[in-house]
Each structure stands twice: as structure tokens, then as C-alpha cells.
Amino acid sequence: MKDIDERDGVWISPDFAFLETEAGARIGLTRSERRALKLLTAHPNRLLSRDEILDAVSEPGSDKNDRNIDFLVNRLRRKLSDDARNPRYIATRYGEGYVWIGEAPIAQPAVAGADMVVSAVNGLDNLGDTRETGEGFARALPRAFEVAMGADRRVVYAPGCAGAAEFGAAAPALAAELSFFVDRGHISCVVAVRDFRSGRLIAARRQGFENAVPVRAAAERLARQLYRQVWRVTATMPVRDxxxxxxxxxxxxxxxxxxxxxxxxxxxxxxxxxxxxxxxxxxxxxxxxxxxxxxxxxxxxxxxxxxxxxxxxxxxxxxxxxxxxxxxxxxxxxxxxxxxxxxxxxxxxxxxxxxxxxxxxxxxxxxxxxxxxxxxxxxxxxxxxxxxxxxxxxxxxxxxxxxxxxxxxxxxxxxxxxxxxxxxxxxxxxxxxxxxxxxxxxxxxxxxxxxxxxxxVSPVLGLMLEPVFAHPGRESYRARAVMLLFSRARAEAQLRNLNYVCARLFRDPAQGANALRPFSGLFAGRFGTAAIPQEVRSAHPRLFAEIS
Incomplete structure (x- = not known):
């Protein structure tokens, strides 16, 4: 049995890494395509604006242009063999955005390795005629948490999923549990976030639905507030040591x-x-x-x-x-x-x-x-x-x-x-x-x-520290190579910052100068002593007198 979700004759792998056609052909997806497809299929028959899709696929600090979304959707259509004029999967709403019109996901999403899983939705039967409100809120919460958490995090909706023992090292980090109830005609939901492995409660918050607040807006607001609590606790809890x-x-x-x-x-x-x-x-x-x-x-x-x-x-x-x-x-x-x-x-x-x-x-x-x-x-x-x-x-x-x-x-x-x-x-x-x-x-x-x-630990980190922790006068090939790769502006900036976060903090000026000595020697050999930034030169005059 294939470990895939089936939708209208096209299978999508649980991690959205590839598509598989009925003929058995596998088609890879780029990171942006994975994110866009994940968002679209998570909200079947709902209009998603270009801005919403753009926010889902953009990297921190990247240039955002909503026209790129049209190109991205066109690529997805080609891979899905979808016709824009007679779509089976992605329909265009001109001037507004796109809608996923294929069948909604019918299989359990991939829980392993997720950053958070909505693992329990309790009390929907308490809501009676307003059950749809609770279901809509529960379905909107995973995407709201992904936005609140940022940094390419993955949150899945999988009520009733297996416990931590079934996942081993791939267990999700966090679990969100929802409990709905009605008091005097007002719907409330308590969302509790726990450590998935231990079950330890990290944060909880109560959300009301009075004043006709749209469920998506309510989910976004609660996710922001609740994740701030989670982030703070996980950043500072003593057990992290x-x-x-x-x-x-x-x-x-x-x-x-x-x-x-x-x-x-x-x-x-x-x-x-x-x-x-x-x-x-x-x-x-x-x-x-x-x-x-x-x-x-x-x-x-x-x-x-x-x-x-x-x-x-x-x-x-x-x-x-x-x-x-x-x-x-x-x-x-x-x-x-x-x-x-x-x-x-x-x-x-x-x-x-x-x-x-x-x-x-x-x-x-x-x-x-x-x-x-x-x-x-x-x-x-x-x-x-x-x-x-x-x-x-x-x-x-x-x-x-x-x-x-x-x-x-x-x-x-x-x-x-x-x-x-x-x-x-x-x-x-x-x-x-x-x-x-x-x-x-x-x-x-x-x-x-x-x-x-x-x-x-990290070859990239090791390379960047080669010229910082080199043996003066006996620098490695890689230390010299890194300095050759640096532009003068980059090397000056690194020398200034190295002094700022390290060298100037030594009580003994000679030790501070030592902390700069490897990088400074390589810098002077590459760009000349006259290029040494004045703020660094004035802080360590003896060092640069020696280098000169």
C-alpha cells in the first residue's frame, strides 16, 4: 500500500515532496510548490488571495511580488496536468486569487516530524447547531499556528493520532488539544498546548466566539497569543539547560x-x-x-x-x-x-x-x-x-x-x-x-x-571560524582562502564586529589584541594595513603597530 494521499487520481506524498500519477510517474516539487500546494489543499473550495499564498511561500527577507504567484500556480498546473480553462484542481478567480476544487484530503496527514499536531478536538457534540463554527475554528488553527510560529514550521490537523511511542525520534514537538463547550448560549474553546512526548502542559488559553468574530480571525488571534506563551516558556524553561x-x-x-x-x-x-x-x-x-x-x-x-x-x-x-x-x-x-x-x-x-x-x-x-x-x-x-x-x-x-x-x-x-x-x-x-x-x-x-x-558541528561554521581561530603566521590554506573570498567591505565588517562582540570585552588589552590577531593579520595581508577600520585600530594600537 502506497504511503500517499489520493486526490482525483493524483497522489501527493505526505510531506508534499512529490506527485505520483496514475501511470506511476513521480514528479518532484520545489519548496515553493510544496508550500503552495499544501496551503491550497488544506482549504478546499475556499478562495485564497495571491497575498495569502505569497505569505505561505516566501522566505524571510525575500523580495515579495504577487505576480510570482501566477507563475508558481502555472507550474503546479503543468505538474498536475491541469487545464486552466477547464480545471480539475486549481481554479482561477480573476482579480481575486485561486481555489482548490479537487476533492478534499481523505487520508491522515503526515504527523511524523511535525512541529505541532492538533491531536484532539473534544466537545464538538456540545455545540449542537453551532458545530460548524467549532469545526471551522479547529480546521483554521493549524495554518494560524504556522503563521504565528514562522520559520517554515509545519502544523498538521490529526485528531486521534498515535502517541509519542509510535513515532520515536520523529515525534512532533508540540500537541494542541481543543475542548469546546457552551455556557449560557456562548461558545467557548480552551486550547491547551503540550509537549508531545511528555504530555507536560506548556500553555493554555480560552477563546470565545461572541460578537460574530470570523473563525479564521479568531484562530489567528489565539494562535499569536498562545504561541507567544509557548515560545517564552520553551525559551526559558530550566529543563533545557x-x-x-x-x-x-x-x-x-x-x-x-x-x-x-x-x-x-x-x-x-x-x-x-x-x-x-x-x-x-x-x-x-x-x-x-x-x-x-x-x-x-x-x-x-x-x-x-x-x-x-x-x-x-x-x-x-x-x-x-x-x-x-x-x-x-x-x-x-x-x-x-x-x-x-x-x-x-x-x-x-x-x-x-x-x-x-x-x-x-x-x-x-x-x-x-x-x-x-x-x-x-x-x-x-x-x-x-x-x-x-x-x-x-x-x-x-x-x-x-x-x-x-x-x-x-x-x-x-x-x-x-x-x-x-x-x-x-x-x-x-x-x-x-x-x-x-x-x-x-x-x-x-x-x-x-x-x-x-x-x-x-557544521562545516559552514567551521569554515567561517578558520580565519578567526587561525595560528598567526601559520594560517591554514582554508583560512587564507576565506579571506581571499571576502570583499573588502565584508572583511572590514567582520573585523569591526569581532572587536565589538569579543576583543574589546577582555580586561587585559593584550588578550583583546590576541583575540583579533589571526583575523587582523590575514586582513592586512589581503587588503593592507591602511584598510584597517579606524575604530579597531584605535582600540588596539599596539597590535596594528606590530602588524605594520
Missing amino acids: VPLPVGIYGSTMGESIPLREEAEASNRKMLALAETAELRSLATWQENEKRLRAMLAETPHDAEAKLLLAIAIHSKYVMGGQRLLVQGIDTRGKDEDDMEALVTEALPYVRDKPDHAIMAGKLLHFLRRGYDDLARDLCEEAYATSVSPAGSLAVIGQMRAFAGETDSALDAIEQALNLSPPGSHAHAYALVIKGQALAGAARWDDLKSVRKETYG
Whole structure:
């Protein structure tokens, strides 16, 4: 028996990766085609505007043009052998959009690997004549959650699906359970989101249907509100045992590091992949900032949300600061003002939460505005009481490295690495911190193992760190090759950002200079010492006197 959904003589694979005709021919689908087909078939006999389809298929940061949707639909029609003038599947509504007119899906959607599954819809019998309202809301919720979650997430509607044991490692991450009831003539629905594997309740919200609110609008509003709760809990819950920046990033992007399969790609291709990843990281930051600012608009005195927003602003530079500088965007002064206000306002309320307090200390140190002693005390006090060892060890290791306590720093970081799942964001985070500590201490031979381990996590990340963690004067071929691939603007931006997020934070200027030494030497060899940006030159005059 084929593992496919059958619709009017054309089979669509559960993951929408291909079509199969009655004659047995398989026809592959592009990512945009998969997304468009998934959206259309999820809403049979409903008009979908070009803008709705465009939102479903667009990548973060891509150029949106609704005329592209016409070309996309034409491609789908060709693959479906569908005639626009006498359609079997996709009908055109001129000036409005498109409608899927084929049979509605009749088979269970693919639950394995989904980000969320609507696993239970209870109480529809309670609704009587208004049952259609409940069914419409339940059907609209998966798409509403996909929009709220963003980043190419997949939510499926599969009430009564099997439990976690049936899926093993491919179990969905989250489950949404709906319960309908009527009180004094008013319909209500409680939507509870649980961890699919453990059944642990993460968030719940009640939705009423008075005032004739369209079910789609109600689903979109509830999904936004509920997913903000889910995102916040999953980003900060202690059981994750990761530093808060990693939790925030992973809650939006997923837990694994992408691009491991590119080990055999050329240096040029991996550089292009790295630049794509930077754009994606910036899009993630924008999504996180928007979500957190929405939280603060609703609850302006929310201390945790203030701290999380400050962390997100800082993470923007760690993950993609060089991309901003290449684009001529430099809001560091304003961002530092915002971080300072957010952290100092939150501080009285987060000091008794070790995982929050240790990040507050890290951010105060990052500002370099006279908070260094307070920052160090905050971090050490929080570390002493933290119950999240892997997360706190990585942060305290970085803070001790900046203070010049290299051996103590490396001991903490090594333990953090041992506690982090191989290949995870937390693993990569700790590896980069270890490399910073070793570079600051000029332990160049020890950096070789860091470079090797980083390639094991992600070849793209390993390549981009080659010129950062190179042995000065004994740079690898790949380190020199990366610098040759960089434009001057890109290399300048990376040097400025490397100083901003790392080198300037060392207490000992000589260690800060060491952290810049590998990249600076390669930069000067490629573009000349006169090309060194003034802000970096003035921060480390001895280093550039030596290089010159």
C-alpha cells in the first residue's frame, strides 16, 4: 500500500515532496510548490488571495511580488496536468486569487516530524447547531499556528493520532488539544498546548466566539497569543539547560544546527551558505524582537520580557552583526542604550533567578559602561546557585576568560561541552566561547582541536571560524582562502564586529589584541594595513603597530 494521499487520481506524498500519477510517474516539487500546494489543499473550495499564498511561500527577507504567484500556480498546473480553462484542481478567480476544487484530503496527514499536531478536538457534540463554527475554528488553527510560529514550521490537523511511542525520534514537538463547550448560549474553546512526548502542559488559553468574530480571525488571534506563551516558556524553561540566548534562538529556529551536509561543498559555496544563514539569523532576531515588544506592549512591567528583549538585541550582533555593518546599518549606540535601560529595570526582579541573573551580568559587562564589578559579582553569584549546569558553565567560562582567568574559564567551558548534546546550538555556543578563551590567551596550538570539532558541528561554521581561530603566521590554506573570498567591505565588517562582540570585552588589552590577531593579520595581508577600520585600530594600537 502506497504511503500517499489520493486526490482525483493524483497522489501527493505526505510531506508534499512529490506527485505520483496514475501511470506511476513521480514528479518532484520545489519548496515553493510544496508550500503552495499544501496551503491550497488544506482549504478546499475556499478562495485564497495571491497575498495569502505569497505569505505561505516566501522566505524571510525575500523580495515579495504577487505576480510570482501566477507563475508558481502555472507550474503546479503543468505538474498536475491541469487545464486552466477547464480545471480539475486549481481554479482561477480573476482579480481575486485561486481555489482548490479537487476533492478534499481523505487520508491522515503526515504527523511524523511535525512541529505541532492538533491531536484532539473534544466537545464538538456540545455545540449542537453551532458545530460548524467549532469545526471551522479547529480546521483554521493549524495554518494560524504556522503563521504565528514562522520559520517554515509545519502544523498538521490529526485528531486521534498515535502517541509519542509510535513515532520515536520523529515525534512532533508540540500537541494542541481543543475542548469546546457552551455556557449560557456562548461558545467557548480552551486550547491547551503540550509537549508531545511528555504530555507536560506548556500553555493554555480560552477563546470565545461572541460578537460574530470570523473563525479564521479568531484562530489567528489565539494562535499569536498562545504561541507567544509557548515560545517564552520553551525559551526559558530550566529543563533545557542552555544559556538563554541559545534557548531564545532554538525556540524559533529549532534545536539542530543546519548545513552539516555541506562538508564536501566548495569554499565559495559554503561562504554563500554562511551569508544566507546570517540573513536567516537576522530574520529570526527581527521575529524575536517583534514578539518580545508585543509582550511588553501588553505588560509593560514584565521584567523577564525586558531581559529577554535585551538578550535578543545583543544576539543580533553575535549572530549577524557583520551583515548589518555590510549593509551600512550601525545602531550600536541606540541598542546599547536600550539594553542598559532594559537590564537595569529588570535587575531587581531577576536577581533571584540564576539563569536570568547570569545573563543580566553578561549584558552589563558587554556594555562597558562602568558595570564590570557588578557584572562579575552577578554572574558568580548566579552560577553558584544555578540548577542549569551546562548553560551556566558556558556563560561563567566566558566571563572568566574575559577577566583573564583562562584555566578556570577553560575548565568550565570544557564541562559545558561535555554536558551539551553533540551538534546542538548549545554545543556550538560553547565551542565558540572556548575558541575565544584560547585565542585571548594566545594558545594557538590548542585552537586546532576547536577548529576540528567545529567542522564536526557544521562545516559552514567551521569554515567561517578558520580565519578567526587561525595560528598567526601559520594560517591554514582554508583560512587564507576565506579571506581571499571576502570583499573588502565584508572583511572590514567582520573585523569591526569581532572587536565589538569579543576583543574589546577582555580586561587585559593584550588578550583583546590576541583575540583579533589571526583575523587582523590575514586582513592586512589581503587588503593592507591602511584598510584597517579606524575604530579597531584605535582600540588596539599596539597590535596594528606590530602588524605594520
